[in-house]
């Protein structure tokens with residue numbers, strides 16, 4: 231597409247291919263990280279990851295730093311996250327980047343809350359689309375100026391979305407195309423950005439020495455993330471387990487042999503909510519064919535013994551492996567078994583005295 235994004239636009243959408251050109255003259259990362267500028271970029275990158283992990287996100291459209299430093303911080307935060315290798319962290323980071331992009335798209339000319347637009351030099355076309363929004367959508371394979379989208383594309387994009395308005399039965403479908411309202415186009419674009427950015431992670435070709443150089447930052451992020459997760463999830467409450475996890479536990483106790491994805495999902499879920507390895511193994515001991523040594527090895531591997539700590543699969547993955555069963559009304563509002571658990575625990579909390587309405 232014939233458009234040359236400005237440095238400011240690229241700093242807001244640093245995943246665009248052209249953004250790389252802005253930092254191509256930077257010294258190699260190993261060298262840059264030792265310089266003052268490298269430290270600033272690292273701080274920005276760590277901030278980015280912390281924001282992605284925070285439950286209270288603040289997206290600021292007016293940057294204080296150079297466009298190139300913003301772009302470099304995007305690249306670096308993906309490298310740090312890849313060095314950490316936690317799949318849930320990668321999910322959160324890409325979700326955050328897609329959210330940011332969405333926010334910048336809808337706030338280009340300012341927000342209803344009175345925030346000044348960040349892209350002051352834009353000209354909107356008759357349908358109120360800016361050149362950068364069309365450019366971005368084009369790079370991600372969506373034509374936002376069209377009122378309809380090919381059915382195949384639509385089905386792929388909305389698969390992880392829960393809202394009923396996106397369900398095909400609630401859409402107008404005509405000759406292989408689905409009609410899209412103007413205000414929904416950025417939402418679909420956000421989803422497409424998320425999926426593509428996630429697909430690229432983790433980077434597999436990061437030199438070991440670079441990960442070692444970044445290890446102090448990675449360790450700090452990991453520590454805070456784990457503490458935050460355990461704090462959020464609190465004491466273990468079996469009655470709040472989602473139906474899929476309850477079904478796996480029932481299967482074990484009734485003597486069924488779990489499939490590999492079943493064992494993996496159950497173990498990683500229990501590990502993520504803070505259950506000790508020995509407690510997880512105890513649960514597997516309810517199975518009639520329990521093999522202590524094999525179980526400890528498998529549990530150890532999934533919980534980080536092999537260098538990678540795995541996160542529990544999201545609902546979409548559970549569906550693919552046939553493990554999403556007995557879903558209930560809460561399921562319709564979540565996209566991860568951990569979110570289900572968190573939500574149900576919160577609902578079950580007794581109302582504190584004096585706070586009753």
Ligand code: SF4
Nearest residue numbers: 472474545548554561
């Ligand atoms: S929707 Fe998610 S939480 Fe609910 S049963 Fe399926 S996988 Fe589990």
